[in-house]
Amino acid sequence: MSVEEQVSTYYDMLLKRNAGEPEFHQAVSEVLDSLKVVLDKDPHYADYGLIQRLCEPERQLIFRVPWVDDAGLVQVNRGFRVQFNSALGPYKGGLRFHPSVNLGIVKFLGFEQIFKNSLTGLPIGGGKGGSDFDPKGKSDAEVMRFCQSFMTELHRHIGQYRDVPAGDIGVGGREIGYLFGQYRRLSNQHESGVLTGKGLTWGGSLVRTEATGFGVVYLTQEMMKAAGDSLDGAKVIVSGSGNVAVYAMQKAQELGATVVGFSDSSGWVETPNGVDVELLRDVKEIRRERVTAYVEDADGATMHTEGSIWDLKADVALPCATQNELNGEHAATLAANGVRYVAEGANMPSTPEAVELFHNKGILFAPGKAANAGGVATSALEMQQNASRDSWTFEYTDQRLHQIMSNIFGTMSSTAAEYGHENNFVMGANIAGFRKVADAMLAQGVV
Template sequence: MNVEEKVSDFYQQVLRRNAGEPEFHQAVSEVLDSLKVVLEKDPHYADQGLIQRLCEPERQLIFRVPWVDDQGVVQVNRGFRVQFNSVLGPYKGGLRFHPSVNLGIIKFLGFEQIFKNSLTGLPIGGGKGGSDFDPKGKSELEIMRFCQSFMTELHRHIGEYRDVPAGDIGVGGREIGYMFGQYRRLANQHESGVLTGKGLTWGGSLVRTEATGYGVVYFASKMLEAHGESFDGAKVIVSGSGNVAIYAIEKAQQLGATVVGFSDSSGYVSTPNGVDVELLKDVKEVRRARVAEYVAAAEGAEFHEGGNIWELAADVALPCATQNELNGEDAKVLAANGVRYVAEGANMPSTPEAVEVFREKGVNFAPGKAANAGGVATSALEMQQNATRDSWSFEYTDERLQKIMENIFTTCASTAATYDHEGDYVIGANIAGFKKVANAMLAQGIV
């Protein structure tokens, strides 16, 4: 059986065993496609059921989350935690609260997390979790009750040496606070390393809030530098307006770029003169409002209801909203409008068709598992501070983050070149992340 047949056989097994999980299929397909060149050169990675084991989570947890709303009505949601691979360290990955969450979404995120965490160079394995609960439109008390119920079940499965969740879409500092409080109550101890993204006065880390957004810009900056360019004077599109997008906008503009647009699910805002970051933070983080409210107070900004942000002309695009938000047609429009660099701030926001267009058009593309690893990297730095009962300065932590992102870029670039795909950061990220995990799995036996 040649390599193409082996990889096809592996993928067909995944399809049979994981029916009805298209996002998970997409994530596995992308990695397996990159591994063809590895198996040609190093066929031993197909031995001992290694790839089959890598595609099967070590543990999948599904549980009921009952809670009482403000009208006294009992509501029931579903909770998930997929502990995918712990060969490099305790499971590490965020919790997502969003109505779209299901087992397939969590498995896709957990699978991506294995390689993302591997690329950071830090001792953390891959996992992910969440619920189909929607925090939008809920009162503070309803969110607290839900988080406490969610943690009542989850607490028995996590720990600083076992599994360390963090935030993701729908889970910010407020939700982490409610969950940590319930964990502390149930465990009868202040185990600060059990969750990351905590408040600064009770075990949190400086830069954690900014980390994913800053990290994607640090990675993209190295990508531009490799081609003799920089953010200084560049025009940038950032999709989304949540935590990742806000801090990607902030860092890009600190480096001299003009961010010409951002968005949310209601439409997008064009900002030809750049973004007033403090106003955006007030709208999204304090008022928790839609982006249309930004326009009311921002000079020169225009709201486009239901529009497509990818129609804006720019040099760099940073998709920071959600999975599969950028399709093949969008990619063609971006390339036609002058975009030469795309770095993913969200998890798998570009469809396979979009990635193929970027390759065909010569657009430099950085996948999320490399470009958005700054969030989990800084979470691991928070774990280090918790373990030593220490607290680092913003400047020191930001330096660590920047160095980690630069190292990830160098690793992806050099790995791609080693396998004769210079400049292909998808192949570089997938192979580099895979080999570290695979070598550890082989060394630790069939477990």
């Protein structure tokens, strides 16, 4: 049986076993497509059911999360934790609280996390979790009661040497605090390494808040440098206005770029003179309001509810919102408007059609499993500090982050060239991430 037939047969089987999970199917399909050249060159990677084992989570947890709202009514949500692969180290990956969360979404995120964590070069495996709970519009007391109920079940499945969750969409410092407090209460110990993204006064790491946004810009900087270009003077568009987007905007502007637009679910904002990051942080992190509040207070900003953030002319696009937000039509518009570099700050925000168009048009494209690895990399650095009871300076931690992102770009670039696909960073990231995990799995036997 040819490699093409092997991969096709396995993918068909995966579709049947994981029906109704399109995001998971999409993530696996992209990786398997990249691995055809690996299996052709190194057929031993097909031994011992390795590909099948890689695509099957080691453990999938689904649990009920009952909590009481401010009106005294009992609400019930569903919680998830998918512990996907621990060949390289304890499961590591965030928790997402959003109405769209289901098992398929969590499996897609956990699968991506395997390769992302591998690319960091740090000893962490892949996992992900979350709930269909929506923190928006909830009081602090309601969020606290939900987090306490969620952790009451989750605490028995996690630990600093087993599984270390962090934040994601809908899970910021507030939620991590409530989750950790309940874990500490239930476990009767201050096991600071069990969660990352903690407050700075109780085990958190400097730069962790900024890490994913900073990291995507650091990798973009490396990608542009390799092409003989620079962020200095470049125009950048950023989708989203959450944690990743805000700090991507900050770092891009610190490096000389002008962020000409950003967005949230209510619309998009055109900012031809750049973004007032401090004002945006106040709107989103303190006031917890929509971007319309930013437009009301900012000079030269225009709110749009028609069209798309991708309609703007720019040199660089950083999709930092959510999966499949940038489709083929958007990609064609970006290409027509002069965008030459795209780096994903979110997990799989570009559809397969968009990625194909970027490659066909010669637009350099960095996939999320590489470009947004800064968050989990700095989480692993937080784990190191917790294990040694140490605390590093902002400058030192930022330097470590910058070096990790530079190494990731170098690894995926050289791997793509090694397999005859120069500048195809999707291939490079998938293959480099896979080989490290696959070698560990083969060395450890059929487990």
